[in-house]
Amino acid sequence: MYITPFHNTFNVKRMTTWAALLCSTALLAVTPYAHAEEAAEALEADDIALEEVVVTGKPVTYANNATDKVMLDQTAPAASVLSAIDNLPGIFISEGGTFGSDDWSTTISIRGFNVGLSEQQIGMTIDGLPNGNSNYGGGSKANRYIDSENMARAEVSQGTSDIASPSHEALGGTINFVTNNPTEESGMRAGISVGNNNAQRYFFRYDTGEIMQNTRAYISYSHTYNDAWIGNEGNTERDHISAKFVTELENWTLTGRFSWDDAAEDNYQRISIDQFIQNPDWDRLTDTITGIPYVDQAYRPSWSTLRTNYFTYLRAAYEGDGFKAEISPYFHSQNGRGDWVPPYLVNVNGGTTTRPSGSRSLDSGPNTLFGGSFDSTYTYVDAAGTQLSPFDNCTARLTFPYGGGGAANNPACFPVGSNPVGSYRHTHYNKKRIGVTADASAEIGENNTVRAGLWWERADRDEGRDWHKIIDPRSSQEFDNAAYWRQYERNFITNTFMVYAEDTLEIGDLVLNGGLRKFIVSLTRTDTFGIENQFKKDSNSKILFTAGALYNATEDLEVFAGFSQNFAAIKDSVIEKGPSSVGANLDGETADNFDIGFRYGNDWLQANITAYYIKFNNRIVSIPIGDSVNGIDFINQNQNVFENVGGVESKGLEASVSADVTDHWNIYSSLTINDSVYTQTVSNVVKDNKVALSPEFLMVGTLSYANDGMRGGVSAKHVGKRWGNFDNTDRLASYTVVDMWVGYSMEMAGINNIDLSLNVNNLTDKRYLGGGTPGGYFIGSGRQVMATVTVGF
Template identity: 65%
Template structure:
């Protein structure tokens, strides 16, 4: 490890002493020449840490992959996707500086073309891969910790990832691609760029379809269809952009396992491939674990650039529908509720369950004295689950449970910057959004559990039906001034967030919470030490509004002693150095973050101090947690020997809990937060040939709150090869491109993300070849 650190320091020392012409920060040749595509990106000149993907990172990522995978090589970022090509939202986790996105936490902002994604959680959220194909992405920008003041997210405690779509080409072009790979992976992509259809107006339409089998076992898989339309019109001082995307995905999931289970068999996540006819065993049949999601997202953006005034206004609309599936090995007995005309019961409560019936369909109990049990899964099942404990002719029963998610969002962002002089700019803006999330759970009877998991269309029980309405208003103002080589900025913003919970069965009283922030301050400075080197420092107070899952958890608690909740906050400090010339781009950033008001669920008797007012059996969410993070992030991109590029990134992070509450102990390291990451990439470009090898090492991490489970370190490698046939080498065809991508080249078995104490196995090796034509 010392050799790695010394090597990294030597590389950065070289970067700081290199001399050459200064390179452009961002350049794209796509709109100037439809056959030549190049993206050169370094960190933007800001007062906070930020990094962006470059062309090499896009080439290293197969087109079939999730766009999330493109940012995994950047400093400070840890992306873990349990499914091949990121094909399972359930097992996708993201970590930045001790903040996480996963099944249990949503602490990182995510935007598409600068517009909010509507949160990233599994139940009704939508990560960036639901909005964008790789071929349609120009780049992804990561603001670690201190993000731009206008960033429209109330989850951005640990920063924001902004995924930017590319514009239509100036020339007419048709693009068709086909990919095939391991695990029966197939993908088709087409895109038509219109060229200029009206004065300074161009558009494109694209469509893709892909499917693949699960990489673990022999059953289950995923399929996805995606379509996008974008139009851009530039008229005098105005630029108008419209974009529409549709995404329809059906995914079978991967399951979390314990550290001991991984040590016993690192190739299996304990989901099964065949129907045994025993519902207790078949509850872990992979095709019964499903995620279904459909997303529509549309926006219109108007941008005006005048002599002294810049204005951007962008209204948007998002419609999300989804379902999460599981097959419980029993039928529920329901009391109360309202019976519908089709026989379904709405509401009521579960008073019992049964697992077998007699031939007439009447529930029966196991034979008295039978002690036969099942050893799999989940530590085994009781005699009530074992067919050996029932008379001959008894029939198993089971449920197919749907958790249904729906969300509609409508909103607008507006930003105005007025240049008082060449050295002073005032900026102000707002973000408004109204969101209505609908969630309900239905239970369906399996038709014949002895042969499959097919189920009756009409549910026998609708367990609950709720709407969560969120109204958000964020306002901000900022002043930026330059004094010679020094640029300073200061700003303030505030969130006003109203959250309402409505029980559509009328069983529970409606609940409401306000999640308004205090005034949040930002400040920063950049000093241009030389023509090639900037020194920067920044501070921001980040905010995360109360989630609707919190109001759901508090709805049943009426104890008047429970204090009001406040939104979570994080104070972020960045300081660092950036260097850029024609051959070398490098950045080193140090940071310190204090995360306060962490919302944690506590129960009576769990050891949390100051909650004596909770009665036995009661629990609630409280602001009783905190995290402190500090570390260093560094990156280097160096061109050498005309045709080669070396890229490296380094992350050293320490994140600790600052308060003892529930399972959390003050001083312990944050569960699942990487402490050391190192990336090294060597790539080659010449005469249409490209190739590269990239490796990423992730050090040991604590996996649980108690810091008793130390997850092993791991190193993975990605390989890519490609060749582009010379332009017009074949009449009628502009270019032909061949590529081969191999992710996790050595087929390394490792534990990726998860939740504290249970973890997903990282995706295995996947090779995929692609053939692309551009006409």
């Protein structure tokens, strides 16, 4: 029924969609192609006030793209930095929250690989340093590290990435977010933004200019707030501080950066296709307390993500005659919590009221039970606090949420005057990472460069869960500060060591390179309560090979081909439940990536096209054991085991084209055609089925204008139909989202400049299903409007 994406390109429906987009946006504006390293140097030299579009595509042997000024202008100040890369070929970003303000509902897809609640298969770095995974429980995506005003660009290496990329989850490539440098001149900037859904943002940055003849620095602060765009309850609040310095000596450049980010986010919920058809404006979370705990488990303000992240690094880079080297030690700390409200209290088997010596002192009281196991639950008590059971043969049922609950959840099945009970469940996340990257390259003769380096990191992560009694579920979800049950507390140590070497040879217009890389990863799980034995698991890679070729056919045209073996180590989330959930022969995941393409660039036209093939092996899958819990598994009753089962095969095409139509108008278009299928049948995954939630067709068109302080543009992105679940019975509809922006920057007496801007995302207020997990999908954010005034002193 479904033909290959290459043939799909030419069917009438796809061609009609493409033509309509091109016409409606007057054909479109691109990331200009950077023909040489000068583009990156120009970006670094003036990251704050770029006036011209600078594009993407370094002259390397693998596919890569980077954001330009137009893409940054399209992004509202309050938006997540992730949204800036959405127009690049091969990239699919879906954010369910206002301006991307909910990490829970954020998903990323590249070439059949995904980052979301259930998978972390794409590497992410900040100024070339690892982000510490992108998962919900203990991970941190780039939006936790960078404000949009402080981002110079984002560099995307789809599939094959730089051999030095410090990530052990980069099966589908790496996204590197680059912060801008302090300015040469001293100055201050202050911005205020307002938008719908009560969105507010304040931003301040002070640049020192040159101090001590060779040093520049800045410090910035931002505060962001917005209400949920669905319903009338729930909000997001974020505070962020960043500081950076650059010191330039004769042969050395010293760079240091610090960021602090504190976010409190109320979440959005996944829904089915049928629920979306029934009401596309509601994700089935509620706005009011009904006094019935089973219904109130869906109260949005109790679905919360709380995270505080600190990240800092120092970098020393040396460049001498034929030799380059740099070393970058870094430190990251995260503290956080995830909240839910189970509609019952738990009866616990065993446990102790004596706090184990190794556990953290979190919200405990004299009656707090540590450890033990689940026995049963109860939902109603009498006036004396005695647990009640529902009437025999009571047939009254609630119908919401999750298809409705049984008699034990319905107040009609209990005596008049019975009191409901409920829990407020906290999952605590604490993580500290310390690491270092080092890289050196030397020219051996005129045409040969040898490069080698390493990455070392120690990650120390704690995760614990406690249950608090809700004081009076009839009126609110306020809870006892002291937990009645500390269910578990675990510590995970992950030690990572990566070493690599690469040789690059230039023969006339031909560049050849080849390299080797190896990961040595060890994981240790410790039960902090001292109940379970310590568990260790190694996840080392084999020697991984990379190879590539680049041919400069003319001054304007280069042809490239690349191959790399990528590796994703076993994550500590796989060993959370101990050895019983880990297959005896479980190994890390691997992917073989092949790229071939060309890049073309002259004074007014830039284009690139890449064809790729990927074989993803040893895919780690959680295989259920026994029956599953209906609704949310609050207690972790579901049993599963992780095994390596087959993988994914992907092939496709990525392309972009940019043209400077006049001195002031630019058009850009990008195209992605992807075919990703499973290679083995296991559990609910079926061989030859399309990969769930992997886009098969993406197209972007942008028209932009810039002249004498005035800028503006319109951009449209079309997402084709996708299969949503493993068995390919959910077919998500295609959709097109249009963004618009306009801005004007001018000088005024007494100040350096004043900048006015207006950003409108999802201009037509399109309703659609974006990312999610197989079978459950987040509603794409509705129209968001933000106006900003920025004053420079």
